[in-house]
Amino acid sequence: xxxxxxxxxxxxxxxxxxxxxxxxxxxxxxxxxxxxxxxxxxxxxxxxxxxxxxxxxxxxxxxxxxxxxxxxxxxxxxxxxxxxxxxxxxxxxxxxxxxxxxxxxxxxxxxxxxxxxxxxxxxxxxxxxxxxxxxxxxxxxxxxxxxxxxxxxxxxxxxxxxxxxxxxxxxxxxxxxxxxxxxxxxxxxxxxxxxxxxxxxxxxxxxxxxxxxxxxxxxxxxxxxxxxxxxxxxxxxxxxxxxxxxxxxxxxxxxxxxxxxxxxxxxxxxxxxxxxxxxxxxxxxxxxxxxxxxxxxxxxxxxxxxxxxxxxxxxxxxxxxxxxxxxxxxxxxxxxxxxxxxxxxxxxxxxxxxxxxxxxxxxxxxxxxxxxxxxxxxxxxxxxxxxxxxxxxxxxxxxxxxxxxxxxxxxxxxxxxxxxxxxxxxxxxxxxxxxxxxxxxxxxxxxxxxxxxxxxxxxxxxxxxxxxxxxxxxxxxxxxxxxxxxxxxxxxxxxxxxxxxxxxxxxxxxxxxxxxxxxxxxxxxxxxxxxxxxxxxxxxxxxxxxxxxxxxxxxxxxxxxxxxxxxxxxxxxxxxxxxxxxxxxxxxxxxxxxxxxxxxxxxxxxxxxxxxxxxxxxxxxxxxxxxxxxxxxxxxxxxxxxxxxxxxxxxxxxxxxxxxxxxxxxxxxxxxxxxxxxxxxxxxxxxxxxxxxxxxxxxxxxxxxxxxxxxxxxxxxxxxxxxxxxxxxxxxxxxxxxxxxxxxxxxxxxxxxxxxxxxxxxxxxxxxxxxxxxxxxxxxxxxxxxxxxxxxxx
Numbered sequence: 001x002x003x004x005x006x007x008x009x010x011x012x013x014x015x016x017x018x019x020x021x022x023x024x025x026x027x028x029x030x031x032x033x034x035x036x037x038x039x040x041x042x043x044x045x046x047x048x049x050x051x052x053x054x055x056x057x058x059x060x061x062x063x064x065x066x067x068x069x070x071x072x073x074x075x076x077x078x079x080x081x082x083x084x085x086x087x088x089x090x091x092x093x094x095x096x097x098x099x100x101x102x103x104x105x106x107x108x109x110x111x112x113x114x115x116x117x118x119x120x121x122x123x124x125x126x127x128x129x130x131x132x133x134x135x136x137x138x139x140x141x142x143x144x145x146x147x148x149x150x151x152x153x154x155x156x157x158x159x160x161x162x163x164x165x166x167x168x169x170x171x172x173x174x175x176x177x178x179x180x181x182x183x184x185x186x187x188x189x190x191x192x193x194x195x196x197x198x199x200x201x202x203x204x205x206x207x208x209x210x211x212x213x214x215x216x217x218x219x220x221x222x223x224x225x226x227x228x229x230x231x232x233x234x235x236x237x238x239x240x241x242x243x244x245x246x247x248x249x250x251x252x253x254x255x256x257x258x259x260x261x262x263x264x265x266x267x268x269x270x271x272x273x274x275x276x277x278x279x280x281x282x283x284x285x286x287x288x289x290x291x292x293x294x295x296x297x298x299x300x301x302x303x304x305x306x307x308x309x310x311x312x313x314x315x316x317x318x319x320x321x322x323x324x325x326x327x328x329x330x331x332x333x334x335x336x337x338x339x340x341x342x343x344x345x346x347x348x349x350x351x352x353x354x355x356x357x358x359x360x361x362x363x364x365x366x367x368x369x370x371x372x373x374x375x376x377x378x379x380x381x382x383x384x385x386x387x388x389x390x391x392x393x394x395x396x397x398x399x400x401x402x403x404x405x406x407x408x409x410x411x412x413x414x415x416x417x418x419x420x421x422x423x424x425x426x427x428x429x430x431x432x433x434x435x436x437x438x439x440x441x442x443x444x445x446x447x448x449x450x451x452x453x454x455x456x457x458x459x460x461x462x463x464x465x466x467x468x469x470x471x472x473x474x475x476x477x478x479x480x481x482x483x484x485x486x487x488x489x490x491x492x493x494x495x496x497x498x499x500x501x502x503x504x505x506x507x508x509x510x511x512x513x514x515x516x517x518x519x520x521x522x523x524x525x526x527x528x529x530x531x532x533x534x535x536x537x538x539x540x541x542x543x544x545x546x547x548x549x550x551x552x553x554x555x556x557x558x559x560x561x562x563x564x565x566x567x568x569x570x571x572x573x574x575x576x577x578x579x580x581x582x583x584x585x586x587x588x589x590x591x592x593x594x595x596x597x598x599x600x601x602x603x604x605x606x607x608x609x610x611x612x613x614x615x616x617x618x619x620x621x622x623x624x625x626x627x628x629x630x631x632x633x634x635x636x637x638x639x640x641x642x643x644x645x646x647x648x649x650x651x652x653x654x655x656x657x658x659x660x661x662x663x664x665x666x667x668x669x670x671x672x673x674x675x676x677x678x679x680x681x682x683x684x685x686x687x688x689x690x691x692x693x694x695x696x697x698x699x700x701x702x703x704x705x706x707x708x709x710x711x712x713x714x715x716x717x718x719x720x721x722x723x724x725x726x727x728x729x730x731x732x733x734x735x736x737x738x739x740x741x742x743x744x745x746x747x748x749x750x751x752x753x754x755x756x757x758x759x760x761x762x763x764x765x766x767x768x769x770x771x772x773x774x775x776x777x778x779x780x781x782x783x784x785x786x787x788x789x790x791x792x793x794x
Contacts, residue, residue, distance in 0.1 A: 018095055021062065021396075021427070025091030029056040029684055030456040036445060038062075040095065041394070043418060043428045045441035047467075047474045048459070049716040051451030051675070051689050054431045055400070059101065061088045062429070063398045066099035096396070097427060100387060103400040107371035107379045111183040112146050112305075115374070116324055116367030119385050124350040125367070126175075129320045131343050133313035138173040143313070143320050145182040145305035147174035175310035175320075180298035184305045187274055189266060191246075193292035197235040205234055208269070209288050225253045225262045304368075321368075327761045328354050329363035356385045360417065361410040364504070364525035364761025377405025377524070377713075388417065393425035403434045404713050407523040407742045408787035411436050433716050435478055439464055446474045451689075452643075452675035477717035482724070482745035484774050484792055489516040489731065489751045495536060495705070502534035503527065504765040508756075512536065514705065514736040516751035517727055521741060521784050522768075525760030528740045532707055536738065543703035545695055545711075555586060555597065558668065559640060559678040562697050567660035568651075572636060575655075576629040583636045589626040591617035632656030640679030644668045647678055667696040670729070672722050689714075705736045712743040724749050744791035747784070748773055755784045 019040050026034040031053050038044050046054045068085040107118050116122030126140035133143075141147040153169040176182040191197075199205040201223040211218045223230040227244045228237070237245060247264040254260070273289050297303040304311060304321035311319050315338070323331060332354035338347055357363055360381045374382065380402060387397065402418065403411050415437055422428045422442075432438060444467045446460035459472040467475050492515030500508040505527045512518055520528045537544040559565040569580040582589040590596030593616035601611050613619040620627065620637040627635045632655045634642075642650060648665040651658045668674070671692040676685075685693065691714060698706075708727075712720055720743065727749075730737050739746060747753060753776050755769035768782045776782070777789045 021093075021095040021097075023057070023061065023090060023093055026057060026061045026093075027089040028060045029053065030452060031056050031061070032456040034447075034456070034458055036458055036461060038427070038429070038445070039443055040097070040427045041422070041425055042442040043422045043430065043440065044443040044445060045430045045432050045438050046445045046447065047432065047438055047716075048447035048455065049451050049473060050672075050692075050714055050719055051685075052447040052449075052455035052716075053457075054447055056456075057445075057447065058398060058429050058431055059103070059400070061090055061093070062096070063099040063101050063396075064088050065090070065093050066096045066396065067101075069096065070098060097394055098392075099396045099398055101398045102380055102383045102387070102402070103398075104377065104380045104404060107374065107382065110372075111185075111370065113371045114324075114367060115365050115369045115371060115382060117146070118371050118382055119353060119367075121328075121350065121353050121367055122324070124346060124353070125320060125323060128338075128343060128346055128350065129313060129315060131346075132315045132338070132340060133320075134315070135313055137309045137313045142173040142175050143306070143310050144175045145310075146176065147172075148176045148178075148181070149174040149307070173309070175306050177298060177301035177305055177307055179300035180305065182305045184298055184301070184303045185295045186298050187270070188294045188296065189269060190292050190294070193288070194265060194269065195234055198233055200233050201228065201230040209284055220255055221253065221260050221262055222265075224255045227251075227253070227262065324368040325366050327363065328357040328365055328367065329761065331367070332358060332363075352389050353385065356388045359388070359413070360384055361406065361413055361524055361760075364759075364764070375405050375529075375710075377401075377403075380404065384417070387421070394427075396427040396429060397421055399428070399430045399432075401432055401434075401714065402430065403432065403437055405524055405710060405742070407521070407783070408436070408744060408791075409783045410524055415440050433714070435717065438467070438474075438478070446470070446472050448473055450675065452677075454675055473718050474716070477721075480717055480721070480745075481791060481793065482748040484748050484777065485751065488772050488774075491516050491752070492736075495539075497531070497535045500531055500535045503530040504761055505530050505534070506765045508765070508767050510754060510767055510770060512738060512754065513752050515731070515734075516736065517731050517749065518736075518738050518752045518754065519741050519747050519750035520738065520754045520756070521747055522756035522764065523760050523783060524742075526756040526758075526764035527766075528756055529709065530765075531756065532738060532740055533709075536705070537707055539705075541703045542705045542707060543698050543701045544707040544709075545698045546709045554681045554683050556682040557640070557679045558644070558673070558676055558682070558693060561682060561693060562664050562668065564661055564664040564668075564678065567658050567664075568636075568639060571651075571656065571658045571661070572629060572631050575631045578629060582626050582629070583622075585621040589622050589636070591621055591623055593617060594621070596621050637679075640677070642678055643674065644676050644678065645674040648674075664696075664700065667699045668693070670699070670726055671696045672719055699730075704734075705738065706730060708737065708739045708741075710741055711739065712741065712746060720745050744788055747776075747788050748792055753784075755782050757782055757784075 021038040021040060024035045034057060046058055048054050064085055065088050068087060071079060071082055071085065107113065114122070116125065126143040129143050130138065130140045150172040155165045156168045157163055158166050180186050194208055195205040196207060206219055222228060228241055245264065246266050248262065250261050250263045252259060253262045273285065274293065306321050311321055313319060318334065323334065326334065332351060335347055335351050335354060357365060362378065362381055371379070380400065402414055406414060411434060418428055418430065419440060430437065438444065441464055444460065444462060444464055445458060446467060448455050448457070448459045449472065460467055460470045460475065468478050469475065491513030494511040494513050497508065497510050497512065508531060520532055522528050533544070536542060559568065569583040572583045573580040579588065581587040585596035591614060594600050594614035598614055598617065598619045598621040599611045600614050622637055627637060629635065632650060639647065644665055648662065648669055650656050651661045651665060673689065673692055673696065676689065682690070691711065695711065711723060715723060724745065727737055727739070741747065750773055753769065753771065753773055754767065755776065757764050757766065757768045769776055769779065769785065773788065776785045777792060779785055780789050
C-alpha cells in the first residue's frame with residue numbers, strides 16, 4: 001500500500017504545469033506576431049534598442065491584459081469609475097497573474113502632493129502625533145495640511161416620533177494653513193500682465209492667453225454682464241466697478257439669454273491657472289504664469305503648509321512639520337527612538353516604511369518634498385516602497401528601467417531588491433538597458449533588430465550567456481566599454497560658480513570649463529541637479545534640456561512638436577497658391593468626420609471604447625479636396641507617413657526643396673530618430689524616443705552652452721555610442737556641453753569630470769573631485785572613481 005501511495009504522490013500536480021506566461025501572436029504597436037513563453041517566479045529582462053517594442057510587449061500587452069481582466073471582476077457600476085482598458089491585439093495570452101506596474105510616470109504634481117502623502121508615511125505620522133503630541137489638538141486630520149477646519153451651527157430636524165427642530169453645532173479641526181490653503185506658497189498677481197488699463201473691455205483690454213474677444217465664457221461675460229461699462233477704459237473705473245471687476249463673488253448673469261456665472265478676475269485667474277501644477281501647463285500658458293505671478297513662501301506658516309495649532313503640538317520638542325522636513329534616514333532614527341508601548345505597532349510600521357526609503361537609495365528625500373519635483377527614476381522608486389514589505393506572492397511585478405537616475409553604486413542595491421522580490425515567489429519583468437541589471441537575469445528576451453517598423457520581433461530568448469554569444473545588437477554591444485581619451489580637449493574658458501547653496505549644496509565653488517565635454521556626476525541625491533540647474537541653467541546663452549516629460553495628445557506628432565510642420569505647410573501653400581491652414585489636421589484642412597484625428601472613438605461606458613478608422617478620409621485625417629494639392633508629387637498625408645530619413649531626402653532637393661524643413665529633419669536624424677514617421681502620435685513613442693525628440697528640438701536654439709540631464713536614460717548600449725558621437729559633434733562645432741550623468745561610458749568619454757558627494761542628502765553637497773577622467777581613475781578616492789576604474793578595467 002505504501003509503495004503505491006508514494007508512486008501516486010510523485011506524479012506532477014495539475015496546478016504545477018502553469019509555470020509560464022504564454023504570449024502568442026502579439027501585434028500591439030510595432031510588434032510583428034510575437035510569440036514567447038516567459039517563466040514564472042523568475043527575473044526576466046527585456047532588452048533591445050529604443051523603440052524596438054519592449055514597452056509594447058511588456059506594458060501594453062502583458063500588464064495591460066492582466067489589469068483589464070482584474071477590472072472585469074468588479075461590478076459594472078464600479079467599472080464605470082475605473083479607467084477603461086481595451087483588449088490588446090494578441091491571439092493567445094494565458095498564465096497571467098496579478099500585475100503590479102511600477103513605471104516612470106511622474107507622480108501627481110498637485111501642489112499638495114508630497115513624498116509623504118504618496119507613500120502613506122504622512123498618514124502614519126499624523127496618527128502618531130494625534131496620540132503622543134502635546135498639547136493634544138485633535139484627531140489625525142488636525143495635523144493634515146489637506147484638511148481645512150470647518151465650523152457650522154444651525155437647526156436640524158430630528159425625526160424620532162414627532163418631528164422637532166434641534167439646535168446643533170459642528171466642528172472639525174483641520175491642519176491646513178488658512179492663508180496658503182496647504183500649498184506652502186502664496187501668489188501675488190501683477191495686474192498689468194492681465195489687461196491694458198488704457199483700453200476698454202470692448203476694445204480688447206485683456207492680454208491673457210486664450211481670452212478671445214468673442215469668447216462667451218471669458219471676455220464677453222465681463223463686457224456684457226451689466227456690472228461694468230464695456231466702453232470705459234479700465235483705469236477710469238469707479239471704486240465699486242474695480243471691486244466688481246477684480247474681486248466679485250460668483251454671481252449669476254445673463255448674456256444673450258444664456259445663464260452664465262460672473263466672477264472677479266483675480267479668483268477666476270487663480271482657479272484657471274494657479275490651481276494647476278505649473279509644469280503641467282502648455283509652454284505659452286506657463287510663460288504667462290511666470291510673467292504675471294510671483295510665488296513667495298507663505299509668511300503665516302513659513303512654507304510648512306500647516307496651521308499654528310498643528311505646529312504647536314510636539315513630541316520631544318519636534319512638531320510634525322519639523323519631522324516631515326527631516327531627511328528620511330534621520331526621521332527613521334528619530335522614530336526608532338520613540339518607545340511608547342501604546343503605539344508600538346504604529347512605530348514598527350512607520351519605521352519599516354522609512355527604512356525602505358534608505359534601502360532603495362532615497363534616504364536623502366524628506367516627506368515634505370513635492371512629488372512634482374521628483375525625477376522619473378525617483379518617482380519609480382517611491383512607488384516601489386509600498387511593495388517592498390508586501391506579503392503578496394505569485395504576483396507579476398513590471399518595472400520600466402528601475403536603474404534610471406541611479407549611480408553605479410546604487411544599481412547594485414536595486415539589483416538586490418529585484419532579486420528579493422523574485423525570491424519571494426514573484427514573477428519579475430524588467431525593461432532595461434544597463435548591462436549590470438541584464439547580467440542578473442534568469443531569462444532574457446531581446447527585441448529588435450531595429451527600432452520602429454524595423455523592430456517588433458524576438459531576436460533572442462534564453463540565458464545571459466546565450467545573449468553574450470548571440471549575434472544580436474544587444475549581444476554584440478553587451479561587453480562594450482568606452483575608453484578614456486588619451487588627449488582630452490583643453491578648455492577655452494570657464495563658468496565660475498561661487499557659493500552655490502541650493503538645497504543640500506554647501507557653498508560649492510567650482511569652475512565649469514567651456515569649449516569641452518564636462519560631466520557632472522555623483523550618487524543620486526548628491527546635489528548635481530541643484531548645482532547645474534540652480535547656478536547654470538538660467539544664464540544667458542545656456543540651453544537646458546531637462547527630464548521634463550513631453551506633453552502631447554494623440555494629435556501631436558514629431559512634425560508638430562519640432563515645428564517641422566510649419567515650413568512644410570508653407571511650402572505646400574506656396575506650391576498650390578492656397579492658405580497654409582488647409583494643410584493642418586487641427587485647422588481648416590481637417591476631415592469633418594473625425595475632426596482630423598483619423599479615427600472615430602465610440603465610448604462604451606465601463607467597457608473599452610472602440611476606435612474605428614474614419615470612413616470619410618480612410619485615416620488620412622484631411623479633406624479629400626486638400627489631398628488633391630501636391631508638392632513634389634506627394635500629398636500632405638503621404639508626407640506625414642514618410643520616415644525622417646525619407647523626408648530628409650525628399651525636402652533636400654528637387655521641387656520639394658525646403659531648407660527650413662531639411663534643417664529640422666537633419667537634427668532628428670542626428671539624434672538617431674531617422675526611422676520615426678513624421679505623423680506618428682507622440683503617445684506611441686517610447687521614453688528614450690521622447691527624450692531624443694526633445695534634444696533635437698533644442699539643438700536648433702541659439703546658445704553657446706548646452707546642459708543635458710541624463711541623456712542616456714532609455715538608450716540602448718548601441719545608442720549610447722551614437723549619443724557620444726553627437727556630443728562630440730556639438731563640442732567640435734564650438735559649443736560647450738555640460739552633462740549630468742551616471743553612465744560610465746559618458747564619464748570615460750568626458751574631457752572633464754566634476755564629482756559631487758561623498759554621499760546623498762546632508763551627506764553630500766560637496767565637491768569631492770574635479771579633473772580629467774584619467775585622474776579620477778588614478779585617484780580612486782570617490783565612489784565614482786572606484787566604479788569608473790572597474791568599468792575601464794584599470
